[in-house]
Amino acid sequence: MTLANPGMKYGGFFNYSKFNALKQIPAEYLPKSHFFKTTPSLEDIKSTMDELGLNFPIILKPDEGERGSGVEKINSEEEIENYLSSNPLGVIMQEFITANYEYGVMYVRRPSEQSGQITSVVYKGELFVVGDGKSTLFELFKSHNRAILYIDFLKEKYSNELDLILPENKIFMLSKMGNHCRGAIFNDANYLKEELDIQVFDKISSHVNDFYFGRYDLKAESEEALKEGRFKIMELNGVNSEPAHIYDPGNSIIKAYKDLFSHWWKIYQISKENRKKGYQETSFPILVKSLMQRS
16 A cells, blocks of 8 residues: 555555544635544533634544544534543544535546546435425335435434424435435536636645545535635545445446446556655555454
């Protein structure tokens, strides 16, 4: 693995610090954030919110983690205490960005190139149910073709509201975070690849030490704002990134594998160039040991 760099351990393959990657990005593209290395108290969270000028809701998430695991939108002090009850280490507190458009933008640049390319754009649709004036929230979950896939998670999250009957045509948002494992629908937005300002992504990426391959998860007020480089980056993923447009329900599995293999080939090309530059590979035994410690 020769994509490793000081900003992203193992090139972002696993066990890398999200906050360490984010703090290298220019502040104008970031939400207000703070990293608690050890488990914070409720008072720690509240005082830091005051320092940063944050109000509820906020986002709490682990510094190391994948696929949205442990990422929660927090609306109250009680929810903070519930989140901290498991004594998590390495907690990131982040401003909740209210912009409604969430995207994943894959950026790739070979070390020998001055400018990179956008290789994938995904629009992350939110999960919601619509009331009919007679069904309970739980019944709406069970009859929804995607909510039913996350029924255990939803039963726990909305345990106090399961008997609620929504008025007809009333929308009940289930997730304001674009995580596939939370039910968000990923939509192929590759029509935007040529319309995004690559110079903006080159500029941002140049601040991250030896960064050549990864996905920016970001929010913008509109599609036009994204094109103009007006957005906030919630997370930067490294070599473990997927071109998430492949999860669009309309894409075939053959096309998905084709796009995956294309991106894996790009990883190989970057690694090959880095070896020529003198990068030392992370040995297989060390990778296995790290994986074992992680589990």
